[in-house]
Amino acid sequence: xxxxxxxxxxxxxxxxxxxxxxxxxxxxxxxxxxxxxxxxxxxxxxxxxxxxxxxxxxxxxxxxxxxxxxxxxxxxxxxxxxxxxxxxxxxxxxxxxxxxxxxxxxxxxxxxxxxxxxxxxxxxxxxxxxxxxxxxxxxxxxxxxxxxxxxxxxxxxxxxxxxxxxxxxxxxxxxxxxxxxxxxxxxxxxx
Numbered sequence: 001x002x003x004x005x006x007x008x009x010x011x012x013x014x015x016x017x018x019x020x021x022x023x024x025x026x027x028x029x030x031x032x033x034x035x036x037x038x039x040x041x042x043x044x045x046x047x048x049x050x051x052x053x054x055x056x057x058x059x060x061x062x063x064x065x066x067x068x069x070x071x072x073x074x075x076x077x078x079x080x081x082x083x084x085x086x087x088x089x090x091x092x093x094x095x096x097x098x099x100x101x102x103x104x105x106x107x108x109x110x111x112x113x114x115x116x117x118x119x120x121x122x123x124x125x126x127x128x129x130x131x132x133x134x135x136x137x138x139x140x141x142x143x144x145x146x147x148x149x150x151x152x153x154x155x156x157x158x159x160x161x162x163x164x165x166x167x168x169x170x171x172x173x174x175x176x177x178x179x180x181x182x183x184x185x186x187x188x189x190x191x
Contacts, residue, residue, distance in 0.1 A: 029138040029146025029163040030082055031107050034100040039088050042095055047087040047158075056080050079165035086159045093154035101152065104159065108136045108148060123154075130154065 040046050051059075060077035063070040088096060108115075116135045123130030131153050138146030144167075149160040 029112075029161075031084070031104065031148060031161045033084055033086055033104065033159060033161065036086060036088065036096075036100070039096060042090060043088040044091055045087075045089040047085055049083065049085040051083045053081050056083065076167070079167075080162065081164040082161075083163075084159070084161040087157070089156045091155070095155070096152075096157050101150065101157065104150065105134065108134075112138050112140065113146075113148075114139060 040048070056077050060074040063074045063077075065071055065074070090096070107113075113136050116137050117133065118135075119131065119133040121131040132151070134148075134150045136148045137144050138148075143165060145163070145165065147160070147162045147166055149158070151158045
């Protein structure tokens, strides 16, 4: 009977190694994003990226330390736990389900989330907005631990959820890594 007890610390250590990464990604800054399976079929263009802790750190590990841009991205990736991006474009206006976006915004009403930017560009006679942009941050001990961007237009919407220790200046550098070059050209210049 003594043999199993001798292995108990080893089993506890193995269990901790398996469970800790799961707990790290289960923090309050990670949102439950809808999967939007039907939208992928109707979208003219779609982006569905989910990167957890392991792929993010693997990307940082293989980056060239000698290149200043790569070194900056590597530094940013060290503090991240996950990145989720969902982006869809359509041929017709308002093809996406507003109710799914409303449920996503409801998650951002939870304690710890604070609105940083909310832009509404009013539009047509039907009461639809031409453009909505919401940026929320999750703060813990006065440090940014999560960032969410929701951008909606009549024929397009994009959701970005970044979880981990975030320096907002470093996010500008990440857009070059995660946003296609054609989209980077459309983004406003960095301040």
